[in-house]
Amino acid sequence: MKPLEQNQPQQTREQFIESMFALQKKDNFLSGKQAVKKLVTGVEKGYDAIKGSYGSAGGNAVIRADVYPFYEFTNDGKKILESIRLSDPYEMIGLNGMKEVANKSDRESGDGRKTASLLYGAILMEGQKCDDSPMEVKRSLEACITIITKSIDDQAKTITVNEVGLVASIASENKELGKMFQEIYQQIGSDGIIELDNSGLPETFYEITEGVRLLNCGFMYPYMTNSDKGRECELKNPDILITKQKIVNMAQLDPIIKSLISQGKSEMVIFCDDIELVVNQTLAYLAMQGIDYGKGHIQFKTLVIKAPTLWKDWLFEDFAKITGATTIDPAQGTTLKNFQQRYFGTCKKIITSKKDSIVLGTLDVSEHIKKLMEEKTDESEIRAARLKTKTAILKLGANSDTELSHLRGKALDGRNSSFLAMQGGIVPGGSISLLKAIKELPNTAGGKILKKALEYPTREICNNLDIEFGPNIKPFKDVYDAAIVVKNSVTNAISVAATELTTNIVIE
Secondary structure, three states: OOOOOOOOOOOOHHHHHHHHOOOOOOOOEEEHHHHHHHHHHHHHHHHHHHHOOOOOOOOOEEEEOOOOOOEEEEOOHHHHHHHOOOOOHHHHHHHHHHHHHHHHHHHHHOOOHHHHHHHHHHHHHHHOOOOOOHHHHHHHHHHHHHHHHHHHHHHOEOOOOOOHHHHHHHHHOOHHHHHHHHHHHHHHOOOOEEEEEEOOOOOOEEEEEEEEEEOOOOEOOHHHOOEOOOOEEEEEOOEEEEEOOOEOOHHHOHHHHHHHHHOOOOEEEEEEOOEOHHHHHHHHHHHHHOEEEOOEEEOOEEEEEEOOOOOHHHHHHHHHHHHOOOOEOHHHOOOOOOOOHHHOEEOOEEEEOOOOEEEEOOOOOHHHHHHHHHHOOHHHHHHHHHHOOEEEEEEEOOOOHHHHHHHHHHHHHHHHHHHHHHHHOEEEOOOHHHHHHHHHOOOOHHHHHHHHHOOHHHHHHHHHHOOOOOOOOOOOOOOEEEHHHHHHHHHHHHHHHHHHOOOOEEEO
16 A cells, blocks of 8 residues: 655645535437437336236246345336346336336236336337327327227126136136135125235135225325335224314324323224314324333324315215214214213224225124115115125235235235126236237237237237237137226326437436
8 A cells, every 4th residue: 555645735625525525427328229229228127027928828027025034025017127237228218118007007907017018118118110100109199098998898797706717716826716706806895995915814704894994085194104105004993983073283182192002902993074284194103103001101003084175074974874973063062172981983904095995894784774774865876886895815825924915915916807807897808808809909009019019918929828929819718807997007007108209308
């Protein structure tokens, strides 16, 4: 090591700080064909990562996990894509577009993630070869969405609860699960609710229970979620407070919360007409950071559900009936200030998403339903139908956490696809319905791109099955897809890809 020279000038403080934070001088953008090429390269890498897992013969991916056993087997296209990182930032932007398509399909139909991702990749790969104006390509691609979705609707055929097991078997890649879903729907009907839970045993089984879905009654504050990766809040045996009085500050709730904590309780649901944002934030903070009470530190979980504008009054009444709660209503002489313990209601479990809530383990409301049906109004008939909805809990069992995680993902696909199949019908599986839609496409720039791109999903299935793909390929025997899932997949893929094909500059 070369010794420091005694007379070497010393850096000033400003020079030292400047040298520590000196930025490397380089461009942070690409433009023109170079930009599109980088995006497509990222998409191609994502496409290669998931194509081998597509279809019934697709294989699994092994993903590193942060908890024991530090790995996970999956063939969920969305999960595979989310786990991929690319060293080139421009390629990563292209891959993120594919992730967005998978996420959109997951949110809208809970299935079809891989089909949407493959279609998106195919459209971009074929679209970059087109020499037409980018805006013309975008317009002509978007114009094809209506044509394709109409073709899928024309191919769709309705099914009953006695046929839904086939769709569930294919979506979940598990014949036993498919059979179980069919048995469940035969008991709860096509409008019934199926929720998933862990059995704690190696076996999988189901239970039929009382339950009600409250539409348009979702959580008010996203930090109240505690399950399903931040998309749901799940509470067991909570105390339920229903109030029409506006909650403007924590002083209204402090005595109620302290009363529950003193009884050893730590979970509460508030179904209210209105609440200030600052109260929501404080409640979320209590759940995360906890509260000092007596000699202990308690984490008190509160879920706030705001009543929707539509059908508000009868939702208050029906929710109170199924939980046994007394509605706080200043017009009726009850307020939060004179709240009493007996005003609380409860249930076995409540599962709330951003859109709606499912209440399980409710009270017997047969007399309330009978009274509503006697009224014979449109409103009362709607209320009675929703209160009569049956619920099933599918309890999943496996020999390891890795196996259970994989089974849960497949069960979700089976549940979502089978439900949507009963709502919108089924079409030939293996993306054969997309091949049939090709015949309807025009000879526009977008139509030509899609005539090639719509073949990609079926090609990959054939590759994984080691069979030859050709123009006269026949539908796969006893393989069907939910029409709604296919329509969502193709719509999301075209919408995002059409916009990306107009790219002229990519900024890191």
